[in-house]
Amino acid sequence: MALLMDHQFTELRADGQVDTKSFLESVSYLPPFFDCLGSKVFAPIKADIAGNVTKIKAVYDTDPARYETLQQILEVEKEVHPKEWPKVGATLALMWLKRGLRFIQIMLQSLVDGEKDDKNPNLIRVNATKAYETALKRYHGWLVQNLFKAALYAAPYKTDFLKALSKGQEVKEEDCLQQIQQFLVNFTAAVDAIYTMFNTMNAELDYTV
Amino acid sequence: MALLMDHQFTELRADGQVDTKSFLESVSYLPPFFDCLGSKVFAPIKADIAGNVTKIKAVYDTDPARYETLQQILEVEKEVHPKEWPKVGATLALMWLKRGLRFIQIMLQSLVDGEKDDKNPNLIRVNATKAYETALKRYHGWLVQNLFKAALYAAPYKTDFLKALSKGQEVKEEDCLQQIQQFLVNFTAAVDAIYTMFNTMNAELDYTV
Numbered sequence: 001m002a003l004l005m006d007h008q009f010t011e012l013r014a015d016g017q018v019d020t021k022s023f024l025e026s027v028s029y030l031p032p033f034f035d036c037l038g039s040k041v042f043a044p045i046k047a048d049i050a051g052n053v054t055k056i057k058a059v060y061d062t063d064p065a066r067y068e069t070l071q072q073i074l075e076v077e078k079e080v081h082p083k084e085w086p087k088v089g090a091t092l093a094l095m096w097l098k099r100g101l102r103f104i105q106i107m108l109q110s111l112v113d114g115e116k117d118d119k120n121p122n123l124i125r126v127n128a129t130k131a132y133e134t135a136l137k138r139y140h141g142w143l144v145q146n147l148f149k150a151a152l153y154a155a156p157y158k159t160d161f162l163k164a165l166s167k168g169q170e171v172k173e174e175d176c177l178q179q180i181q182q183f184l185v186n187f188t189a190a191v192d193a194i195y196t197m198f199n200t201m202n203a204e205l206d207y208t209v
Numbered sequence: 210m211a212l213l214m215d216h217q218f219t220e221l222r223a224d225g226q227v228d229t230k231s232f233l234e235s236v237s238y239l240p241p242f243f244d245c246l247g248s249k250v251f252a253p254i255k256a257d258i259a260g261n262v263t264k265i266k267a268v269y270d271t272d273p274a275r276y277e278t279l280q281q282i283l284e285v286e287k288e289v290h291p292k293e294w295p296k297v298g299a300t301l302a303l304m305w306l307k308r309g310l311r312f313i314q315i316m317l318q319s320l321v322d323g324e325k326d327d328k329n330p331n332l333i334r335v336n337a338t339k340a341y342e343t344a345l346k347r348y349h350g351w352l353v354q355n356l357f358k359a360a361l362y363a364a365p366y367k368t369d370f371l372k373a374l375s376k377g378q379e380v381k382e383e384d385c386l387q388q389i390q391q392f393l394v395n396f397t398a399a400v401d402a403i404y405t406m407f408n409t410m411n412a413e414l415d416y417t418v
């Protein structure tokens with residue numbers, strides 16, 4: 001579990017906000033998650049997510065004190081770009097990034113919960129499909145939905161996926177799942193907090209790509 | 210036709226070889242071709258082709274005199290990497306690049322030839338499918354073939370595609386097609402020469418991705 005456990009998300013701040021610096025730090029280790037899927041088909045997705053992170057980091061780096069929490073980024077951008085906001089800057093990047101994070105969270109949670117296709121217990125398609133339907137499908141037009149369906153067939157076997165997540169260590173499947181469960185605690189809290197913030201600030205959009 | 214006509218391929222050298230420098234120059238203007246398709250779905254393809262060009266250019270730049278023609282690149286790499294060759298370096302990049310070039314060539318030629326779906330004369334799917342089947346399909350596994358089928362639905366209407374190719378100029382469809390035909394002369398000769406070279410040097414591979 002080198003991959004996930006070495007870079008756990010930190011707890012939320014006492015005021016319930018997400019600290020930008022530690023969020024960016026943790027999230028920068030997620031794109032390699034897609035290499036665990038074992039196919040170059042996922043490279044464009046990895047690139048899209050990495051692009052979101054880069055965009056948020058670029059804004060943060062211009063003034064770390066001003067952007068101490070993610071919410072401060074949204075507030076400043078709302079102020080600076082009243083017309084375009086929220087379809088602009090780091091706000092837009094985070095809007096999409098959180099969907100990818102939700103995808104990852106739901107897929108891992110579903111694996112931990114033992115959800116499986118009884119006829120093909122070693123496939124993770126059912127877990128990926130659940131994650132996709134919850135996190136992304138409604139933001140994708142017919143075309144991208146079809147691409148997703150096709151791409152799903154490139155998903156690895158569950159055993160290979162868990163092995164890849166445990167990079168460089170021999171770990172029993174049980175232990176691996178337990179470590180994922182541990183990882184999910186702070187990760188889920190962070191993702192939930194970001195979703196809540198987008199709702200509270202009325203920053204969510206539902207256009208499709 | 211700004212896009213294509215401003216950067217025509219040069220004629221082959223007298224000895225029938227392809228001059229590396231002018232080839233790289235002309236081919237570097239092709240990735241924007243994919244922007245004319247009007248959808249971000251084609252971004253990964255554009256990136257793959259641009260990656261091939263970058264790889265070949267990097268080799269060329271190490272010693273322009275030594276790599277004056279594309280054939281010299283293959284010859285040197287064959288010598289330097291006897292075991293891995295031809296699945297290595299600029300040879301591999303050119304092996305794939307030529308397939309993308311063949312795709313473009315056949316698709317444009319098919320448009321010039323007036324091949325169309327009589328029921329949907331303004332769609333270019335029939336031209337793209339012909340190009341795909343000739344140039345790429347056999348090198349793609351079932352999965353990527355399915356992605357192609359899905360991606361095809363993102364292809365623009367013929368009128369929009371031709372307009373995009375004529376960027377910034379009002380050109381009649383006839384004139385546009387005539388300019389494409391003109392562009393195809395040296396372009397086709399260069400692509401043919403590269404295919405011949407791969408055959409002659411026994412450098413072609415038919416693994417699938």
Ligand SMILES: CCCCCCCCCCCCC/C=C/[C@@H](O)[C@H](CO[C@@H]1O[C@H](CO)[C@H](O)[C@H](OS(=O)(=O)O)[C@H]1O)NC(=O)CCCCCCCCCCC
Nearest residue numbers: 044048051052055092093096100103152209250356357360
């Ligand atoms: C010859 C063969 C031809 C084949 C061609 C096929 C081409 C395939 C194209 C692949 C599309 C890749 C997915 C990327 C989709 C993206 O379009 C969307 C929206 O992307 C957002 O768009 C915004 C503007 O509207 C900004 O640019 C954002 O950028 S900004 O930072 O600039 O603001 C950007 O992230 N992101 C998404 O939908 C996010 C996707 C996350 C996915 C999460 C996991 C899914 C895992 C699946 C596992 C089974």
Ligand SMILES: CCCCCCCCCCCCC/C=C/[C@@H](O)[C@H](CO[C@@H]1O[C@H](CO)[C@H](O)[C@H](OS(=O)(=O)O)[C@H]1O)NC(=O)CCCCCCCCCCC
Nearest residue numbers: 041147148151253257260261264301302305309312361418
């Ligand atoms: C949530 C939604 C999820 C959706 C996810 C979808 C993901 C889609 C993935 C898209 C795949 C993009 C196409 C790229 C395919 C590439 O895999 C292949 C082989 O690529 C080669 O591989 C070599 C190693 O074997 C070297 O790395 C080469 O690199 S090297 O330079 O390092 O040596 C590299 O070019 N190139 C190809 O097949 C070439 C493709 C050319 C295409 C030409 C035009 C087609 C136009 C179609 C118009 C209708």
